[in-house]
Amino acid sequence: MSNRKALLGKKLGMSQVWDENGFFVPVTLVDVSTNVVTAVKTEETDGYKAVQLGYGAIDPTKVTKPLAGHFAKAGVTPRRHLVEVRTDDVDQFEAGQELTAEVFAEGAEVDVTGTTKGKGFAGTIKRWGFKSYRRSHGSHKNERRPGSVGACATPSRILKGKRMAGRMGHVTATTQNLTVVSADVENGILAIKGAIPGPKGGIVLVRSAVKGA
Numbered sequence: 001m002s003n004r005k006a007l008l009g010k011k012l013g014m015s016q017v018w019d020e021n022g023f024f025v026p027v028t029l030v031d032v033s034t035n036v037v038t039a040v041k042t043e044e045t046d047g048y049k050a051v052q053l054g055y056g057a058i059d060p061t062k063v064t065k066p067l068a069g070h071f072a073k074a075g076v077t078p079r080r081h082l083v084e085v086r087t088d089d090v091d092q093f094e095a096g097q098e099l100t101a102e103v104f105a106e107g108a109e110v111d112v113t114g115t116t117k118g119k120g121f122a123g124t125i126k127r128w129g130f131k132s133y134r135r136s137h138g139s140h141k142n143e144r145r146p147g148s149v150g151a152c153a154t155p156s157r158i159l160k161g162k163r164m165a166g167r168m169g170h171v172t173a174t175t176q177n178l179t180v181v182s183a184d185v186e187n188g189i190l191a192i193k194g195a196i197p198g199p200k201g202g203i204v205l206v207r208s209a210v211k212g213a
Helices: 065-074 124-128
Strands: 006-018 024-031 035-041 050-057 079-086 109-115 118-122 166-169 172-184 189-193 203-208
Touching: 006 035, 006 050, 006 079, 006 189, 035 065, 035 079, 079 203, 118 124, 124 166
Parallel strands: none
Antiparallel strands: 006 024, 006 203, 024 189, 035 050, 050 079, 109 172, 109 203, 118 166, 172 189
């Protein structure tokens, strides 16, 4: 989708609302109250089209001089988080422009990108869903072991990509085709149907669904 819209936000947590049929709908609340355009990239000046968004307040004394000059050029106060979003509709944006929750109308389909919760070091059963070994008939201390990991002949090594124990989580993930249940412009809060990646307080990027109609 060439004219994708986007907002940066903070995951507040989950709640629930009623739909028109009286059923509970699980929603995730996202704070998108302080979005501002900090730069507009064009084909002529940058070689591609994109909009840079800033979100979240930060103490100006904690910003480096190059970034301080960047924000001053845009005419905005320093922001803690920055992200670029590719779009062909750069003519509709200008530096210093504020964006609110009304960017996404009720019923719009969106993709949400965030950093998943870190689970620490995990075994193959938790990390990859391996089946455990039987706990009877003489099995000894191997209920949660992964089994054979290497080849017995050529190539006698562990192949790349082998699913093994290791650090689990804390990776970038995107959940696609979620529905915006409501957009509270006054309070700057989006209610998105279902769950989104990351913990409470995590920073997420809400974009128009790339696979949407």
